Every structure is written in structure tokens, then in C-alpha cells.
Amino acid sequence: MHNMSKLASxxxxxxxxxxxANGLLNRLSPDEWSAVGVIAGIVVALLTLFINLYFKRKVxxxxxxxxEKYGPAVKMGDE
Known part of the structure; x- marks a missing residue:
């Protein structure tokens, strides 16, 4: 009986x-959804760029x- 209650819930x-979701999707026209997609793509691309720059700087x-602490592993000019 308990499983049936979980299923119904x-x-x-x-x-x-x-x-x-249906109400939200029908609120905007297809052209408006296209604009939302373009803007979201630009935002995600910029977010990716800044995250990448942050971690490249950390590395x-x-x-x-x-x-500075250990010096180069291979000294240049020594063969």
C-alpha cells in the first residue's frame, strides 16, 4: 500500500x-524562444571563457x- 502512495504522489x-512546463513554453513565441537561445548561448560561451581564463591563470x-621554488627541471645548454 505504501508503494502505491509513492506512485500516486x-x-x-x-x-x-x-x-x-507547458504554461512556460507556450508563454513565448518561437521567435522569442530563438532569441532566448541565442542569448543563452552567448552567456554560456562567455561564462566558459572566464572560467577557462581563471583556471589557466591558476595553473x-x-x-x-x-x-621559483625548485628551479627548472632541465638546465638549458647542458648536454
């Missing part, structure tokens, strides 16, 4: 979520600190 929540700073 899940179905009710799913139907409610579907109804809300560069770590490499500089390692070189």
Missing part, C-alpha cells in the same frame, strides 16, 4: 510539473611558484 507531481601561477 509521483504521478501527481509529474503532472503538475508538466502543466507548469600559470602554480607553475611560476614551482619554478
Amino acid at each position: 509521483g504521478a501527481a507531481y509529474g503532472a503538475s510539473a508538466g502543466s507548469v 600559470s601561477n602554480a607553475q611560476i611558484r614551482a619554478l
Whole structure:
């Protein structure tokens, strides 16, 4: 009996979520959704760029600190 209650609750929540999603999707026209997609793509691309720059800078700073502490692993000119 307990499993049936979980199933009924899940179905009710799913139907409610579907109804809300349908209302949100029908609120904008297809042209407006295209604009939303373009803007979202630009935002995601910029976010990716800034995250990439942040981690590249972290790696560069770590490499500089390692070189200052330990020196180069291979000395140039020594063969």
C-alpha cells in the first residue's frame, strides 16, 4: 500500500510539473524562444571563457611558484 502512495504522489507531481512546463513554453513565441537561445548561448560561451581564463591563470601561477621554488627541471645548454 505504501508503494502505491509513492506512485500516486509521483504521478501527481509529474503532472503538475508538466502543466507548469507547458504554461512556460507556450508563454513565448518561437521567435522569442530563438532569441532566448541565442542569448543563452552567448552567456554560456562567455561564462566558459572566464572560467577557462581563471583556471589557466591558476595553473600559470602554480607553475611560476614551482619554478621559483625548485628551479627548472632541465638546465638549458647542458648536454
